[in-house]
Each structure stands twice: as C-alpha cells, then as structure tokens.
C-alpha cells in the first residue's frame with residue numbers, strides 16, 4: 001500500500017447499519033479498490049464492547065486495504081483528521097415521543113459531532129448524515145461547524161433514489177441500469193417526492209413511457225415514500241443492508257463522479273435553486289465530478305411536481321424553525 005490511508009469515521013458503528021457498512025468500506029467499495037482506509041468507530045460508552053466485537057471481525061477478514069481501526073466514545077478523537085464522516089448513530093423515535101423531543105434528542109448528538117468535525121476533521125472532510133431525521137440532523141451538524149464549507153454536509157436520499165429505480169424498472173419491465181436522471185426531491189420522509197418527469201428509460205422519457213398518472217400518484221410515489229415504514233413493518237427493524245448500500249453509493253458517487261448524461265439524488269444545503277429556501281438541506285438532482293457536486297439547473301417543474309416539492313420543502317422549513325426554536329442552530 002503506497003497511498004496514505006483515507007480516514008473514514010463511522011458513528012453508530014455497533015448498530016445494524018454499521019454492521020452492514022463497515023465490511024464494505026474495508027473491502028474498498030466506498031472509495032475504490034486501490035484506496036487504503038483507516039476506520040474510526042464512534043459509539044456510546046455502553047456499546048463500545050459491541051464495536052470491539054465488530055472490529056475483531058474486521059481484523060479476521062484480513063482486508064488488504066484496511067490499515068487500522070480505532071474505537072472511541074469521544075467525538076473529538078473519532079473525527080480527528082477524518083476525511084469521510086458517516087454519521088449513522090442517532091436517537092430513534094420511541095413511544096410517546098413528540099417530533100420536537102426527537103429533534104432535541106438528536107440535537108444532543110449532532111451538535112457536538114458537528115463541533116468536533118469543525119475542530120478536528122481534515123480540510124477536505126465530506127460528511128454524510130444517515131441517522132434520522134437525516135436532513136435536519138445534517139443541518140444541526142453543519143450549523144455547529146462554521147469553519148467547514150457548508151456544502152460538505154449532506155444527508156442521504158440515495159436509498160429513496162434506489163428504491164424508486166427498482167419500482168420504475170418493475171413497472172416498465174426494464175433494467176435499473178436502463179434508467180437515468182431520476183430525482184428525489186425534499187426530505188427523507190414520507191413527504192419526499194420521487195420525480196420521473198425528467199427520467200429516461202433506455203433513452204425515452206420515463207413519464208411518457210409509463211403514461212399513467214394514477215399509478216404515479218397512487219402507487220409509485222407512496223410506495224417509495226413509505227418504503228422505510230414498510231420495511232420496519234416486515235422486518236421488525238429498519239432497513240440496514242440497503243441503507244448501508246445507499247451510503248456506499250452516495251459517497252462513492254460523490255468521490256468518483258456521476259456517469260456522463262446521468263445524475264443522482266443527494267440532500268445538500270440549498271442555494272435557492274428551484275425555489276427551495278437557501279440553507280435547508282433538501283434533496284436535489286446533482287452531478288458530481290472531481291469530489292464536488294453541483295445541483296442540476298434548468299429543469300422545468302410541472303404543476304404535479306411543484307405541489308409535491310413544495311410540500312416536502314415546507315416540512316424541512318418547519319423542521320428548521322423547530323430546531324432554531326430549540327437553540328440547536
């Protein structure tokens with residue numbers, strides 16, 4: 001291994017997603033088959049032993065690209081020199097918890113982590129927030145890191161993007177690899193809007209190919225938007241391997257670029273594009289190149305899409321107001 005290892009921090013490393021994610025990072029699927037990685041695992045103190053168990057299994061896998069593993073319950077240590085930060089650990093909603101309680105509990109996690117990233121991460125740090133509510137958790141972390149360029153803080157809607165690809169492929173009898181330019185707009189929540197009006201299937205417009213607005217409104221959109229809840233209902237636990245897969249996809253695309261003529265979906269700080277209020281972390285169509293991303297510009301938004309984008313963006317604005325009122329941003 002001649003290259004300096006890339007430091008990758010994973011929070012919530014002993015959780016379900018962590019277990020599905022770490023082995024794929026160590027095998028080179030996150031950054032590439034020639035990029036050595038050093039893993040930093042952050043957990044809460046009671047879960048350190050479980051994280052150590054996972055680290056033992058990582059050792060036992062003898063991954064040629066894995067140059068070392070550090071385990072800690074201190075964010076300042078976990079984010080020291082980190083190049084890629086995957087913020088997975090979060091406080092789940094429990095019975096009787098109001099939305100405000102959930103945001104406040106997560107503020108207690110993401111604010112100090114944002115500050116630790118601000119104070120200790122490498123200059124080129126890229127942050128992906130997976131832990132829910134992902135968009136607003138990313139906003140909280142970003143607000144606590146004024147010295148890090150805001151655009152380095154992103155949240156994950158790639159799982160929604162991948163879910164939408166498969167639903168559309170099934171409906172049209174095509175392969176997921178035939179589909180390009182699909183977009184998830186807004187929040188990683190049930191208000192998200194999977195948009196196929198600019199998508200193409202084997203070069204033909206997807207909405208025209210489907211030609212079934214009732215299916216779009218009553219089947220496709222709710223199936224994608226409520227898929228997380230459907231998985232919880234079926235498994236008794238939230239999606240883990242598919243979420244880890246999407247996290248790998250998100251960072252891999254961010255670092256290595258989108259294919260020519262295609263784009264992906266990432267929740268990123270809005271620059272005001274498409275009427276989305278500046279600063280909220282909302283999902284957009286983005287292209288990536290050379291380790292940076294750009295929001296795709298100039299798409300025509302029809303009335304069907306406008307209503308749905310606005311509804312999801314309104315939810316994000318409300319979440320921003322709620323965390324502002326709690327003093328979290």
Ligand SMILES: NC(=O)c1ccc[n+]([C@@H]2O[C@H](COP(=O)([O-])OP(=O)(O)OC[C@H]3O[C@@H](n4cnc5c(N)ncnc54)[C@H](O)[C@@H]3O)[C@@H](O)[C@H]2O)c1
Pocket residue numbers: 011012013014015016017018042043044047088089090091092109129130131132133134156157159160188238239240243
């Ligand atoms: N954005 C998405 O598409 C998406 C998809 C699936 C799941 N999720 C979310 O990802 C999160 C993790 O899911 P999971 O199934 O791995 O949950 P999990 O409960 O199995 O694991 C979470 C882990 O985070 C740890 N943790 C809690 N607070 C922490 C802190 N302050 N610092 C470090 N670690 C901490 C816990 O100890 C636990 O090990 C959840 O919020 C879930 O809702 C998001």
Ligand SMILES: O=C(O)C[C@H](O)C(=O)O
Pocket residue numbers: 132159227228229231238239243
């Ligand atoms: O953890 C959840 O609430 C669901 C998760 O965000 C998912 O989309 O699978």
